[in-house]
Amino acid sequence: MHSRTVLSIGCIGCGNMGGAILAGFAERASHTLYGYDLDRERMRPLIAKGVRAVADMISLVRGATMVIIALKPHLVEQVLREIKPHLKSETLLLSVAAGVSLDSLKQAVDGACPVVRVMPNTPALVGAGMYALCLDDPALKMEQKKTVMELFGSIGTAVELPDEKFNAFTAVFGAGPAYVFYMMQSLTQAAVTLGFTKTEAARLVNVLFAGSAKLAQGTEADHAALQDMVCSPGGVTICGINYMDRRGMRGCIVDAVLAAYMRGLDLEKIV
Template identity: 30%
Template sequence: MERVIGFIGAGNMGGALLGGLAREGLQNTVLVFDVSEQALANAVSLGAEGASSAAEVAMKADIIVLAVKPQFYPDVLPQVQGNLRKTAMVISLAPGYDIAALKKVLGQEQRIVRAMPNTPALLGEGMTSVAFSEDSYEVEEKEAVLQIFRKAGKAVEIREALMDAAMAAASCSPAFAYLFIEALGDAATAMGVPRALSYEMAAQSLLGAAKMVLETGKHPGELKDMVCSPGGTTIQGVIALEKAGFRAAVMEAAKATLDRAQEMKQS
């Protein structure tokens, strides 16, 4: 069944999702509005149709993706309100706006989906958590929503109560990984490796380690033990990380993102 997919916002994240949908050719009509003429032109170059307003997208689309930053929601939501089809599904990408808050504005009968992608979606390697409102959905309707994000990486359905925790585990965590790559690159540079090569080595090693977890199905601790030979070099590095509180620091960072996400919630 063909559905009209509407995007309100075609910046970094909206553009990444559009790029994912267009990678194998658009299978549905895609309607896009963005206040930026350049962002809109980029979307049209991918095969999307340009819209004149957010209200037009709301009126015509079966699935509406709100891909604007949270600070613009107070401006955008009134344009969407009252223009939606009763059967439409509205997907919010904004932290701070839970399903209850969105229903309060858009209508209690409106079907709302919360999704939290991350920036690697730009390269088709995203990780998106998706939570559906407690309304009635056909199996193919949920699949249509999930496919928007699976075209840009992986997507999993979770309970909304876990959304803030999922944000810490996936949406925020690329920043933690970049810090690790930068620090490891600095260390290698200090040891004499050219800086560009230092970052390449660190990034590729992290990519490979992530693939080992995903593709072998082994516990990260088991994979770590495979690298740590008795009396060898790696175990000494692990000991140094433990002394510095590495794992505790990562856990505290995740908790800090969770706390901030809950502080941002709209009433």
């Protein structure tokens, strides 16, 4: 399997995440794409992008060389049990289900084919997602690892991570968009307090975040140096930063992520 080869990719569950991934592949590459979802309406926008709707998941598994499971975590084990007899050793199985470890996936397919655990985040919906990929299954060939990294790299940012780092990745970057939107909402609220309309404030806050991210991505300077650039001695910004420091904002953000991390560990025991 090679990235320049046309792949045959099937996705079981074409909701938010499965739909975003298939839509990304449809826009950026010429692979043959299949989708299966219990909710037929979910398939409509994907069919318009060239994804073929499959009537049942067994046909999808038989036809695809790469099968992506994008179902709610509690459904994964049951579905894997159903498709297992139809998996071929050359099939590559990927799961984006949060909290379902590589070991659970491997156990469920019982060596029928290699498995890859993937953790995306919601900017995937606009082709700007992050994908943590666990390529620890010894059954994976080098070429398959390369193909998967390139494939997800073509629709966002792909990072290879060992399974034991997935909870940390989820707590920071999987949950991350919610933290960012929380900060965006708070700044919008502050702008409204100072007399901007909510629409105007929200639009400008979007520009602020996009611009700041672009600035950070385009420089070697770290975040602290970029913050210092705005904090002139005796100026306005340093007073705002001092207030946040006095209130322990940084510690609060670190603790929020740790709380999410602990919850992730608990959920992993349940799934």
